[in-house]
Amino acid sequence: MTNPALEAVTQLRRLALAAGHAAALRAAAQLGVADALGDEGATPAELARSVNADPDALERLLRALASQGVFATREDGGYAHTHVSRLLRTDTPRSLRDMVLWATEPWTWSVWPGLAEAVRNGKGGFAEKHGKDFFTFLYEDAPESAEVFNRAMTQASRLSSAAIADALALKGDQTVVDVAGGHGDLLTKILEGDPTVRGALFDLPGALPDCDARLRPGGEFADRVQLVAGDCRESVGVEGDVFILKNVLEWDDASTVAALRNVAAATRPGGRVVVIENLVDGSPETGFTTAMDLLLLLNVDGRKHLRESLLGLMAEAGLTVTDVRPVGPYLHLIDSRANASA
Numbered sequence: 001m002t003n004p005a006l007e008a009v010t011q012l013r014r015l016a017l018a019a020g021h022a023a024a025l026r027a028a029a030q031l032g033v034a035d036a037l038g039d040e041g042a043t044p045a046e047l048a049r050s051v052n053a054d055p056d057a058l059e060r061l062l063r064a065l066a067s068q069g070v071f072a073t074r075e076d077g078g079y080a081h082t083h084v085s086r087l088l089r090t091d092t093p094r095s096l097r098d099m100v101l102w103a104t105e106p107w108t109w110s111v112w113p114g115l116a117e118a119v120r121n122g123k124g125g126f127a128e129k130h131g132k133d134f135f136t137f138l139y140e141d142a143p144e145s146a147e148v149f150n151r152a153m154t155q156a157s158r159l160s161s162a163a164i165a166d167a168l169a170l171k172g173d174q175t176v177v178d179v180a181g182g183h184g185d186l187l188t189k190i191l192e193g194d195p196t197v198r199g200a201l202f203d204l205p206g207a208l209p210d211c212d213a214r215l216r217p218g219g220e221f222a223d224r225v226q227l228v229a230g231d232c233r234e235s236v237g238v239e240g241d242v243f244i245l246k247n248v249l250e251w252d253d254a255s256t257v258a259a260l261r262n263v264a265a266a267t268r269p270g271g272r273v274v275v276i277e278n279l280v281d282g283s284p285e286t287g288f289t290t291a292m293d294l295l296l297l298l299n300v301d302g303r304k305h306l307r308e309s310l311l312g313l314m315a316e317a318g319l320t321v322t323d324v325r326p327v328g329p330y331l332h333l334i335d336s337r338a339n340a341s342a
């Protein structure tokens with residue numbers, strides 16, 4: 001029999017200590033627990049030997065994670081994998097280990113306590129506190145965190161790149177510019193799919209040197225791709241037929257409109273601008289998108305958009321939206337024209 005009053009206490013107490021579960025995930029990822037656990041499962045003592053940990057403390061870590069469905073308990077007191085814990089392995093193609101490390105990076109623990117102030121002011125104020133904006137801080141002052149970030153973005157992209165490349169239905173013989181395309185997972189997928197397509201990967205200077213080796217000089221796609229460094233809020237110095245902005249329009253609204261205007265200015269006549277986002281009101285993972293929305297408020301004075309807020313900013317930047325459709329389980333693809341009359 002359910003008791004709503006008891007359930008309310010349980011829910012609130014669990015949420016209040018949710019940081020403990022996030023920290024437990026991070027610790028398991030750092031220690032390599034999921035990699036050490038084979039298909040048969042293992043006892044905490046066996047695992048402790050494999051990952052060089054204290055057996056009692058490791059058992060407590062496993063117990064905390066099993067309480068959330070990450071790892072399962074065996075009748076003999078051992079632990080086994082679940083679908084969730086397998087995503088923490090490094091050798092699975094759908095691994096989210098770097099995503100877990102990114103979401104729990106040390107800088108995140110330092111910004112969360114400022115949330116009440118940010119909600120009061122409507123601004124996270126990262127630049128005021130650190131003397132530079134978040135991405136400049138990341139690439140200049142926290143290069144190890146930047147590496148984790150870029151690996152995490154690539155991991156997240158691998159879940160959707162094939163579906164997006166299909167959904168774009170490119171006509172061939174076109175130039176596709178992936179604006180703020182990170183390490184180029186999506187662009188690589190697009191180039192793989194059609195040998196007549198050319199591409200450009202545009203991102204901040206700190207992001208490009210470690211992009212996918214197939215895009216770099218001497219790589220498989222080097223003769224069809226340009227690597228262009230810049231700040232898209234200032235200009236996008238490369239021409240193209242199709243511009244893609246995936247999980248990029250997450251800054252303050254003025255920066256988002258500036259980036260979209262610069263993209264619109266760089267398109268050829270009739271040029272297509274495709275925005276791909278997980279919308280807060282179009283996603284099955286609202287717990288994730290709403291928390292990410294708050295983190296974006298704190299680090300870039302930004303947001304995860306509702307459908308209407310994003311469409312409003314695209315219109316403000318002069319784009320004519322022609323279609324909004326889901327792509328894969330988590331994302332929406334918003335198709336637009338930079339100059340609808342062309």
Ligand SMILES: C[S@@+](CC[C@H](N)C(=O)[O-])C[C@H]1O[C@@H](n2cnc3c(N)ncnc32)[C@H](O)[C@@H]1O
Pocket residue numbers: 135153154157179180181182183202203204207230231232233245246247248
């Ligand atoms: C959330 S990641 C998304 C990366 C990629 N589009 C994807 O979906 O995997 C945001 C990207 O924006 C880049 N970025 C941030 N600010 C930028 C700016 N002002 N100009 C160009 N790129 C920027 C970052 O370096 C990063 O690669």
